[in-house]
Amino acid sequence: MKMNYLKKTLIVALLIALKANVFALGDVSDRTLSAGVTVPFFYQNIKNDDPVETKIFGVGLNINYRQLFPNSKAGFFTDASVFMPISRSENYDGTSVTSKFNDYEYYFGIDSLSGIYSVLLRSNSIAIPFGAGIHLDGMMSKYARDSSSIKKMGYTAGVGIWSNFEVSVSSSIGFFGGVKVLYDFYYYTSVKGSSNSSDKGLTNSVEVLPAIGLIFHF
Numbered sequence: 001m002k003m004n005y006l007k008k009t010l011i012v013a014l015l016i017a018l019k020a021n022v023f024a025l026g027d028v029s030d031r032t033l034s035a036g037v038t039v040p041f042f043y044q045n046i047k048n049d050d051p052v053e054t055k056i057f058g059v060g061l062n063i064n065y066r067q068l069f070p071n072s073k074a075g076f077f078t079d080a081s082v083f084m085p086i087s088r089s090e091n092y093d094g095t096s097v098t099s100k101f102n103d104y105e106y107y108f109g110i111d112s113l114s115g116i117y118s119v120l121l122r123s124n125s126i127a128i129p130f131g132a133g134i135h136l137d138g139m140m141s142k143y144a145r146d147s148s149s150i151k152k153m154g155y156t157a158g159v160g161i162w163s164n165f166e167v168s169v170s171s172s173i174g175f176f177g178g179v180k181v182l183y184d185f186y187y188y189t190s191v192k193g194s195s196n197s198s199d200k201g202l203t204n205s206v207e208v209l210p211a212i213g214l215i216f217h218f
Helices: 002-018
Strands: 031-038 041-046 052-068 075-092 095-100 104-122 126-145 148-168 173-192 197-217
Touching (some): 031 148, 041 173, 052 104, 052 197, 075 126, 104 148, 126 173, 148 197
Antiparallel strands (some): 031 052, 031 197, 041 197, 075 095, 104 126
């Protein structure tokens, strides 16, 4: 029930963003780059012959670029994060397995969200941009223990929304606090170790990525 509600919420948000020029205040120029830190939380529930529930908490870097379309109150944005999971837990039919970053030779993820946005509120020093679009997320890891290793690579795809609260201290620089809320419905995973395997299909995957940092206006 909760997942169905989230799907409907994100679809409505995507439609709002596509119509965002209705809510924009004035014909303003907006070309902004932001960079900061993020602490993502990832939840995935795969329901197939071997159901798996995965929870990941991490830390990483975030970058966002946005620009208005010519003579328009709406624009295009792209947002990307590179992060390292700090902890990971998996539940296989009631059996829980927990691992940490130190258990891996490497483990990182790349997250991207691109779509349409508008500035819902703007004053002399404050702006609240809001956007929605297509989301892709990829992860790679190598787990090594007792002379054996397991390499895993996978990605998920779906939709998401993004918004910032921005405070400018000059015409060129400021601060922001923001968040991305993402829902993925398709996944692919490949595993290489003592035996190789791959899996793909439908999933219920939710990510929340809050971020803080600096904004730069051009």
